[in-house]
Amino acid sequence: MAFELGSGAARAGFRLVEFAEAGSTNQEAIAAARAGDAGRCWFVTMRQTAGRGRRGRDWKAPDGNLAATLLLRVPHDPMTAATLGFVAGLSLDEALRTIAPDLQLKVGLDGFDGAGAPGRADRLRLKWPNDVLLDGGKLAGILLEAEPLTEGGFAVAIGIGVNVVAAPEGLPYPAASLSSLGYAISAPRLFVALADAFASVLRVWDEGRGFASVRRLWLDRAAGLGEDVAVRIGDRIVSGVFETIDEEGRLVIRSSQGKVRTVAAGEVHFGAVASAN
Incomplete structure (x- = not known):
């Protein structure tokens, strides 16, 4: 098999199902839950033909x-379960930093690249709610899908798609892949680090009781914090400054008039794009 669990994930009781090709690993996971799977199981492939991103986009x-x-x-409850998206983002971020430490920082030729402290900028950033950015391009997307169980609670499928060798084209936003930026990291190698990191961050999350700690870690790596932000919610646009995320993971925006609003879902744009919106 191409994929395997890391030692940390295996010790924590996770399992693995690998596919040579799958329509959607999320759908495979949901089908397994309906058939009685106990959970803590990864469904993985290097070829997905019918995956979905947020807002119904193909992935x-x-x-x-x-x-x-x-x-x-x-x-x-669904609100607590939704915070697993932040666990997933942190886990992937941590996995990438572990196997490719030089992804963390970049240094401009003149010692200053125009972002953050002089001479240093974090190349990896987490974009609310569920994206991982590398050099400002979308490297990975995360999609949570849940359905109620007859015995109570929910089955949650936490889907993570990473552009390892290629990024999709024709998207309405910049995209990046590890390969295009010179990183020869295979999907199986990345998965080992991801599974181990997820086991660790999930312990911090502690069935939702530790989300305050997850929230602090996520904010340390957040894209656009303190910058102009515009969020499209259906036909409306909410704009202002990205102040924080609240205790439920919602985006907190302060308008130019000082009004504070919280946003549970929407399409986010930062910087110049936000200003234009």
Whole structure:
């Protein structure tokens, strides 16, 4: 088999199901939950043909990219379960920093690249609610899908798609792949680090009781914090400054008039794009 669990994930009781090709690893996970799977199981492939991103967009994984879904059974309300998206983002961020430490920082030729402290800028950033950015381009997307269980609680499929060898084209936003930036990291190698990191961050999350700690870690790596932000919610646009995320993971925006609003879902733009919106 191409994929395997890391030692940390194996010790924590996670399992693994690998596919040579899958339509959607999220759908495979949900089908397993309906058939009685106990959860804590990864469903992975390097070729996904019918995956979905947020807002119904296609998310296909060509040969060599990573499509991985973790199935969990949780007793929580949907709001608590939704914070698992932040666990997933942190886990992938940590996995990438572990196997490619030089992804963390970049240094401009003159010692200053125009972002953050002089001479140093974090190349990896987490974009609310569920994206991982590398050099400002979308490297990975995360999609949570849940359904109630007859015995109570929810089955949650936490899908993670990573552009390892190729990024999709024709998107309305910049995209990046590890390969295009010179990183020869295979999907199986990345998955080992991801599974181990997820096991660690999930312990911090502690069935939702530790979300305050997850929230602090996420904010340390957040894209656009303190910058202009515009969020499209249906036909409306909410704009202002990205102040924080609240205790439920919602985006907190302060308008130019000082009004504070919280946003639970929407399409986010930062910087110049936000100003134009």
